[in-house]
Amino acid sequence: MDLAYKANIPAQEFILRRQAVFAQIKDNSAVLIFSAQEKIRSNDCAYPFRQDSYFWYLTGFNEPDSALLLIKRQGELQTHLFLRPSDPLMETWNGRRLGVEKAPTKLTVDFAYPIETFGEKLAELSENLTALYYKREQQQWGDALLEQSAVHFSQSFCWAPILDEMRLFKSPNEIALMQQAGQISALAHIRAMRETRPNRAEYEIENELLYEFNRFGARYAAYNSIVAGGENACILHYTENDQVLKDGDLVLIDAGCEFAMYAGDITRTFPVNGKFTQAQKEIYQLVLQAQKHAISRLVPGANIQQVSDEIIRIKTEGLVRLGILTGEVDELIAQQAYRRFYMHGLGHWLGLDVHDVGSYTKDAQDGDRNGKRRDRPLQVGMVLTVEPGLYISSDADLPEQYKGIGIRIEDNILITEYGNKILTSAVPKEIEDIERLMA
Template identity: 50%
Template sequence: MIKPNIKTELLARREKLLAQMKPNSVALFFASPEVVRSNDTHYPYRQNSDFWYFTFFAEPEAVLAIIKQEDNSCRYVLFNRKKDPVAETWTGYRLGQQAALETIFVDEAYLFDEISTVLPDLLNGKTAIYHADQQYDYADQLVKQALTTLRQGARLNLSAPTTLIDWRPVVHEMRMFKSDFEMAILREACKISAQAHVRAMQKCKPLMYEYQLEAEILHEFARHGARWPSYNTIVGGGNNGCILHYENNSEPLNTGDLVLIDAGCEYQYYAGDITRTFPINGKFSQAQREIYDIVLASQYQAIKLFKPGTSIQEVNQKVVRTMVEGLVKLGIMQGDVETLIADKAYSTYYMHGLGHWLGMDVHDVGSGRDRLLEPGMVLTVEPGLYINQDSDVPDRYKGIGIRIEDNILITQSGNQVLTSDVPKDPDEIEKLMRT
């Protein structure tokens, strides 16, 4: 378990937000509501990433108010559930208000049930409110009720904020740049994710079921303290590997086929996201290796190109050329390379983007793929080729789906691969599977 200096990190994040807030304003952050799975059972609770970013608090029914006064001083106010011995007997420990002052580092803590009366007081006389509208219905209702109370109290000298600002652009820009604190956790998430992929390669045998390989991965996650995957694990054997978000994981793994595994753990609220594709029987066929080599060359090319000042979009254009040239050479695509690229004919076999931001959410927040990269950003690099059984190609290539995905940190001089512990060179994969 990584335990860096929590207080220093939390206060630094809040102060960075405060520096971008207007004087005499309030920013509100709401916890995720619980989600019913069936009847009276719930999905495992997962806190809203933005709320966690400023609190490290994992309970539902909670609200954080970050208040910037007219003189630029600040107050932190938390609303959370009350201590309740009976409820805690059934559903677990609650932090309560007194402990929140000491562990969430707030100036005041109120019962969540008091928010309808206290929130208007916090907003009274403020000129602006920062709120993520339409994120949660209960949050919008609480804000609307507080503003209505203030507007109806004008004769009592109550005054509602006149400016509503969405904090997401500011906060999500902050989250794009990972601190040393965050990187320590992210590295561990990537390390555990890589160990799970290594285990899958070692355990894979023909006639196993996809879900049995998934179980090996999830066990490895949990064994290292990552209780949950950061997304639903994909284990696609044969043609199932051509389904980008295949999640059934219900079919047998047949000798002679490849298996595509897209899996990552969530560790202390940070996500790993790795994809590897390998032969179920431990040996690539010639056709499989021909396609694999194109994808691997494309990924190596992309990783080499990613550095400050480039963009995902720019690098993807170069990767597309490499893949099209490779497919034309194999006879899978026919025609002039320039024309095929201009017509996007490659999208039959490569239909997704080259990568995405990575952090507290596996598809993390941040601006688009044309954004120029800067040090501190973390992203995935995941080219792929998918030639399903119905493709009009030579039979030896049908049913081959290959994706290779790593996670990288952009540095001052280039990038650092965070997931290099799991092999992707085909010879190294075959060697590992023999052990």
């Protein structure tokens, strides 16, 4: 099977993606997308390079300082790539480059040029073109390069609505990679459960996760891992991971690997000593009940907002039952009283980015890409997370046994014609299964 250069997806799929873009743009127009650049960590040390997801989606090319130019002129379609030329000296210092000569064959593009010739070639190639599809501020170095070229188009459009909608629906090849990302992430969480015990540091457990990612071919985490013991779990994006895990506390781990550019995203919460207390069980079961209900309801035709409203009711009823909230359930929901303990959404799209692109609203072209109401009907091929949680601060005026408990349970699901498929089911979440594994 022919693969694009260093990609895990057949080259033909990248060609089909570009053709889908061509089909949606005006005649006599161009699409321009820049790659990411290396980012300096300090002095002359760089962070590990991570390609821009949009650029990768259309090229499968994992080098910095590159640009993709798609031209549709009087029905003729051309793909042009600008990239770093071969340089034996620089490659001795900093690693191999594909080079201009090999790019057309390896990446199945029509033409390739040195990135240094961008301004001159753009002026030549864009002659008589009327429109440019470009997303400003996606890559600042690209903005500067385009401005320096002094090439102007009479019309300007953003390519994001086109590509966001395409990326929202995963191909069979993408689904296979996301299944692998979910499985590796699940194995890492299983390892974390087995290796957690009182008096270990949060960062030690983070290291167990990273070890398991690497062991199965996922070099990097998809995002900064959260290993939050005790009340740290009530900080939604806690990443310090520098405290000691205490006997009797819970630990919340939100972590996922990036495998072949695709993200996994799992959260599990479990007792540091392997045994839930009664109060911990009560809160945990409420979150688990909500999550299982949500997964059962997130099927084709349903929407995140509708299911989220159902989850809010389940949680509010449970919090009243436990004495954490008092009052009439409908009134508490109207007052959003639950937001003291549940202040985030039910889930998000997942793919090349952990918070992946795509509209959440009914009208995918309405410009509201984040979606104030996530009421878009789910369709086959979408992948999303399902992650209800409850977070009870130790400062809350509540029964003592519930203070300082933070719980979130998160899985990744693929919407299928039969309902959905959980991509991260390998890691346990039932209380009995967790306790058995940790024993």
